[in-house]
Amino acid sequence: MGNPDPAPVRSPAGQGAGTPPAGPRAPDSASGMRIPRPKRWTIPFSEKMTDENVVSLLANPAFSGIDASRFPPRLPLQGVLKNDTKLRTFEKGDIIVREGDYGNSAFLILYGSVRVVLNSLPARILGRQTPVKKTFFGSLAQLWRNSDVPEERSLAADTLQLQARMTRANVRIGRESRPHIFVQDLDQALPAHEAVILKEGELFGEIAAIGRTPRTTTVLAEGDVELLEIRWQGLRELRLFAPAWKEHIDRVYRERALFSHLRETPVLSYLSAEQITALAAQTHFETYGNFDWTSSFQKLATASARERVEQEPLIAREGDYPNGLILIRSGNVRLSMAYNHGERTISYLGKGRCFGLEEILHNARHSPPVPLRRTLRAIGYVDVLIIPTSVFEKVVLPTLTPERLQALGVATDLPGVPADPGDDASAKLGPDMLEFMVENRFINGTATMLIDMDRCTRCDDCVRACAATHDGNPRFIRQGPVVESVMVANACMHCVDPVCMIGCPTGAISRESIQGQIVINDSTCIGCAACATSCPYQNIHMVHIRDKSGSFILDENTHTPIAKATKCDFCVEQIGGPACVNACPHDAMVRADLSDVDLLSGWINR
């Protein structure tokens, strides 16, 4: 029973388990393999983009109006088009974008038209596949194939991995020798679904690419279609240096995101498409906080708790009249109440939640009106939609019968002012735990590693299991801040809002489709450490890679070691699931989605 193997394990920095990672170390040997240091465009989005293609694109109306001189010399427009885009062709019925997938690119229609399906399609039609996992014997082989050398990389294996990613089985091989999933007999298969047709010159997919959110709709080829796929790094440069693109992307982003989000909001689910459209026209769109909020978060690390709260952008204040229903489109918000000289956190809300509904419902039916009972502040980057109270009362309120409100779980009678805290997260988690989770922004995690220190025997079976499933290299550190008896360990939380993805120049860090884990493609990682710097939780570590002999792999020019970013990948390729949780003999560890307060409180209070 217990841990039979108390031997120390190797941490990412080659020290004992739980040791904070040291910075990249100097090579211990001047010898070793020498390769060119990977750069921003060492691995372009497509090897097939030619200078002729770029010239042709520059003549396209979408790019001909761009002032190329606004682009900096290191990131010329031609370079962006050549390295951050690829030409794609599809046949009728081919699925270009699937609802629910995490995409990191947008598409410009060069020829033909596409059909944007507004309603959800069955998984069968979408041809969904489970992520590629190791086979049983492939998993077992790790027993003897794991390297004794820390962070060993085989460059040949990298190439194979890249090829494997390009040839994962699909349904139809397109003209570009690339497999496509397609819907047979498009017109018959999708007659009942609402659709919008997009034509030449129009852009789609930018919402998911920029907002770091899953695709909200499925897009299919109407006929033969040629598209320019722009990875989000290229889209970022275009948005940054071409004002017309910025204006267009922002407008389309807001319009389409607004419509989709309104459709997904439960309280608006009884509205017709026309009513939603009318509502969208009168809905305000606002953003709070910084898109890349890591730096502001880190600056506030030394501030007092009160200062940190006060620095969070105010969305709505307790005591103010409820001017409108606030819908959280993305990000997280803090819900608080005045408490003596400070603000006490009551709960936190994430995507899809709304604020002010109970007050608006109360005021529509009772007099005197009540003000907002809580304060709403943005944690990080937050998109909100605001439906003015007068519009809500006119369009939405008539559709909300008492039965429907009950079905939606909305209280029709306010228990009084101030709000009864009996149903809030503070009561479920305890005030200290809640403040800790919100203040440190751990609520961003969908797979936050929590360890119950009253159960953990410090046996490090979790660390050893992680190392065994990652070629001998553990991808987390069993150390971190502790509140009450719960430790938030240094492991990637696979955030709702993964700011680590913002700065990646090559798109090596991305969302894995379907389940949404954040993974790093080791082959395309250039070791710039942008993701590690951006991660607010220090959960991404830079390591120096070695060859089979244990020597560092060096840059052929500078002779400095090549670095790669590493982190927990949630064992996406393992058939057994996350090894760390499964290896804990004492049920002391969980990977928790902190947007689910009930689940978390159930674990804490078990």
Added chain:
Amino acid sequence: MDKPLINQRRHPAAWWIASACAAALLVAAEAALRAALLPVALWTGTLLYALVLALALFNARKKLPFLPLTRASTWLRFHVYGGWLAVLLFFLHAGTAWPDGRLNQILAAVFLLVAASGALGLFLSRWVPSKLTASGEALTYERIPEIRRQIRTSVEALIVAADHESDSSTLGDFYVNHLLVYVNWRPGLFALPFGDPPLHRKTISSLVSLNRYFNAREREIASELREWIEAKRNLDTQLVGQRLLKLWLFVHIPLSCSLIILGLVHGLVAVHFTRGL
């Protein structure tokens, strides 16, 4: 993520009931075999050895974390409840009297030591973690020597600062007479992780009693020293607790391996002589 990774299916009652049923079945089966004049010892011995091998598989599961072999926590429960059943089987097999013969005596002693060390380990794994959590900052076992050095260096720096800044020898004398002894003190191998060690209490008490001789700067330094003394107390508690959680395994695992080997020898000898009769 598509499903929560919180294991809330604990069902301890189900494990208790299943174990109780298995125990009752074993007792009944042994009685039935005995009544039928069948070789009870052969059957119970074979079953006991098979169960011991199955319990030992828990260690093998730890070496294969990449295979879907159910959670380690489920294996541990099987290990614990199966362990109690093995104890029952042992007494059904060997009886309550001390066995004759050197091999049997060694085997019985090893079995009982394995069972006892397992029970001790179970107790420690339930009792020690909360003591460690209550003690203070969670420290990594491998880093404890390094942190010990940091504490000593920091304490010495404060004493030097006190000597320079306060023009007084009070804290210096305290360091020489009390603090140095405490900083260098290490808890014994079998110390337990609860309560304040007497030396810690004495050190704190000495520091408090010197308060009347301090000026303002010395009070500041004394306050910082007290924090380091608390850090040293936590360090000792973490060391003692984590060492205990590892130490019992150094008894349990080697003895378990010996048990498997001795059990095999015992079985072969028993079968050999049974055939000879």
